[in-house]
Amino acid sequence: MPYVLANSYDADLKIWSGSEIEEYFAPDLSIGEIIFHEMRRHPKLIAQISTTEETILIREELHSNAMRVASYMRSKGLLQSDIVGIIARNTSHIPAVAYGCFFNGIAFHSLNIAYDRGTIEKLFSITHPRMIFCDGDEYEKVRDATRGMEDVEIVTMRNHPEGGSTPIEQILSSPIEENFRPVRLEQGIDQTLAILCSSGTTGIPKAVTITNSRQILMGSYSLTTSDIQYCHNTLDWITGLLTTITSGIFSTTRIIADNVFDPVHMMRLIEEYKITWLIQGPSQMAQMANCPEFEGADLSSIRQFVFGGGRSSVETQKQIRSRLSSDCLNFMYGFTELGAMGTINYHFDEKPNSVGRVVPGLKAKIISEEGKSLGPNELGEVCIRNGQYWAGYYGNPQETRKMRDPQMWFHTGDLGYFDQDGFLYIVERKKDMLKYQNIMYYPNDIETIISEMPDVAEVCVFGVWDQVYGDKAAAAVVKKQGTELNAQDVEDYVKERTDSKYKHLHEGAIIVEDLIRSPNGKTNRKATKDYFLEVKERQ
Incomplete structure (x- = not known):
């Protein structure tokens, strides 16, 4: 049975709430x-093993x-x-x-x-x-x-x-x-x-x-001295x-490595050290699933595999789950300012595209452009409240006020909605919304279609401005190793899978070795778009 997060809903205020926090340590301790x-x-327990420096x-x-x-x-x-x-x-x-x-x-x-x-x-x-x-x-x-x-x-x-x-x-x-x-x-x-x-x-x-705050520990209280943790x-x-x-708190053994992320090395570590707890970003998951060694990898030791920081295609999630011995792949949603995860999905089979329910101690709501709270299945900006002090962006009170309002709600800039069961779905970043011939659309609408292609490992869609049409969709696509995918295949696939002509790849597609990422590993949509334009200019 998967772990169940208890949530409640205030229909008048249109606010979803996680359960009360259970204190495991004295509340005044740092x-x-x-x-x-x-x-x-x-x-005498092993605290850490460095696999690259060979220290214990x-x-x-x-x-x-x-x-x-x-x-x-x-x-x-x-x-x-x-x-x-x-x-x-x-x-x-x-x-x-x-x-x-x-x-x-x-x-x-x-x-x-x-x-x-x-x-x-x-x-x-x-x-x-x-x-x-x-x-x-x-x-x-x-x-x-x-x-x-x-x-x-x-x-x-x-x-x-x-x-x-x-x-x-x-x-x-x-x-x-x-x-x-x-x-x-x-x-x-x-x-x-x-x-x-x-x-x-x-x-x-x-x-x-x-x-x-203790909030950073949410989702980790099941850790014990028998756990082997890894996060690259x-x-x-x-x-x-x-x-x-x-x-440090739960007396686990932590495996560390200082190399550039290598999916083959990662899978070898899981097998050799019997890693039980793993946290990754979507790009790392995609790289694992995209390498030939993946099909023979033994990931059976893992009992908690958490990922977040971006979207992973359902196909990649299914590939990862196929190598796990239990239903332990959980999509979580959070942001640095919150200092912890905000939601986590323990129900992939029932809600495969959701980032889950609100974790204990938090409240969440969806608001319109006018700041009005919205009900289930209504799209708007995701706001989260933890009720705790936040010092803000160091030395930047102006940006701090934009991020957190006087009622202590964090305004995430993410567009999403809650379904009637309290599961949150993230649709897109507000700033990434595009408009073609006055019709609004989201890059993820097209990314979802492209990610269904069996030969696609990762994809990034963006708009290229045209003074007549507006934002014309374009895509940078990473193909799976050993495949013969080309740009025309991608354009044709999108055209065949949607009747919405404004969601076609009017600006085309390119095949790339990898997407361009910001230093924290997230796909940098703007930089990937700039590279796309450079490539197109040379062609």
């Missing part, structure tokens, strides 16, 4: 305090390393009001850096390693980190980006440059403060835990604050932060 105490309960740390070793990092920060005079920067891969000692920050009540601002010097400079100029942890590979880029900031200490995690940085080994050999204890947060659990980055598909990413994402993703926190 995330750092919980991790500190839980890590001491199982000191038991929990007391990771706990000790985290206390050394925290003690070093204290010796340098860092306060709870300070910020620590992180721009690094999933290497052996990055979890200790994160826990050390948690123990000190110091928020870290985590950036993606793919960011260029200019983006790093703009983001760190917002938060002004006192100390930055990075790989030696990024040292020069980080150093140059922070030249105008005073007293910034750069710590390198590996591949240390000659002079200029503090090697992490120096910190890990420093003493632990006598009678070390995690701090009590000056602002309680409303205090900022971490600062991540928005997707950045439309410009410089915003610095998104995440509080010490780094600490600048909400899923990377989630995995780091839950592995």
